[in-house]
Amino acid sequence: AQKITQTQPGMFVQEKEAVTLDCTYDTSDQSYGLFWYKQPSSGEMIFLIYQGSYDEQNATEGRYSLNFQKARKSANLVISASQLGDSAMYFCAMREEHGSGNTGKLIFGQGTTLQVKP
């Protein structure tokens, strides 16, 4: 069965430092997509970054990068130069992609709460 695991319930980072949030996944499919979402205390889910299983380069979006290690089935999120506004819960998610059978379903991890210290 497909599964996403985030082993860090809570993390602290000093402002302006980089932080890595861990995510491992389990799937028997060859084609899949990996997502990271941010959920501030206000509750809305904000899409951050996407990595396709066939993408050879790690995805980057501004201060966010995804450290994709396919053989290890890990998709860690790296946030560089942390800001106070980065304090939030972060979710890793996986979507299986079967072409015409793709329903867009996501499987989410448990989430990691990040607190940025001034």
Added chain:
Amino acid sequence: DVKVTQSSRYLVKRTGEKVFLECVQDMDHENMFWYRQDPGLGLRLIYFSYDVKMKEKGDIPEGYSVSREKKERFSLILESASTNQTSMYLCASSLAGGGINEQFFGPGTRLTVL
């Protein structure tokens, strides 16, 4: 901007009541989803729909039903609310197909069942 709206941010209901949670998206997305979010469990899929009048069970459908009569609207129904359905409910929508096609989420409804 893609917009997903949910009918209420906060809702308090009594045990046994029938509860309707409404979700509307304005981007002509084929897929719509209902999740519940509980501490330590992440988001769990209740139901999803990939077309009008089409629905499929997610991981935790028990005690819930859904309705999608129009493409833009996806309703979650609690036939007889129970205290263990107290939770945050999130609606999302996305385009069909692979690639990025990320899910866009509504603001959530925090439901309390007394």
